[in-house]
Amino acid sequence: MADKGKILVVDDDRLVLATVAHGLAQAGYDVIDADNGDDAILLARQHKPDLALLDIRMEGKSGFDVAAYLREYLHTPFMFLSAFADDETVQQVRALGAVAYLVKPLDIGQIVPTVEAAFANLPSRAVPAPARPQQAVNDAVADTVALAVGVLMHRYSLPRGVAFERLQKLAADDGRTLADQAERLVEAVELLARGQG
Structure with missing residues (x-):
């Protein structure tokens, strides 16, 4: 199957990471995964993904830290996958400009359509x-x-x-x-x- 696009998946829960990465790969995406924010930034710089799917709360750099870097330096669109939907989290998601916000628990059948919709709406990869x-x-x-x-x-x-x-x-x-x-x-x-x- 031809790759539909390159996705960076970041989650410090290795089971979630493996499940999401496998599901997206099965759906035809080229998946790069990381279980912490520092690795995520290094991999993003190296591979230039088309989209990033980020857990929010992680040891070290949070998903918000990674998102800010992706937006500022790489102009990479991102979405969040989090178990938290409190007011403060929602405000930060809005402020950062995520293309989607998915609240766990989710199965891959819910994630793939959201990723596909995000890819359908991506602007060209030119630097804005x-x-x-x-x-x-x-x-x-x-x-x-x-x-x-x-x-x-x-x-x-x-x-x-x-x-x-x-x-x-x-x-x-x-x-x-x-x-x-x-x-x-x-x-x-x-x-x-x-x-x-």
Whole structure:
């Protein structure tokens, strides 16, 4: 099977790492894996993956540290795979601009479609021009919509396309823009998370 793209998978839980790496390789991706943040950065510099799938809480460098490096120096898109969905974590995921946020436990059947959707939406591998103010606004809106879709996927066990359609329908039913509806949904989740803290 031809490689669909190169993915860096990082998780300090070796069982999770092996399971995800194997599942993505079976799905046709070229997988590089690391069980800590320092190795992840070295491998990313060496192999220039198209996408990174990062655990958040690890010894040493966290997934957030790795993501910041990937964004800043390699312009590599990334998604998070984490057992945590608290307010602070969600805020950091948004701030870093992850293309998706998956909450464990997950099986590979849920991860592969999300990875495929992320690859379908990847810009060309050219180094992006510095963001203009309007571009930064557009990126922030896209990040919020992606996060809202992720919330709906997780909450209702939906595939990404169905979750996106549901978000569009919610927006239409309420007479709001997609971005506004996404923002309201994400804020609601953050409020709920704060209430549980």
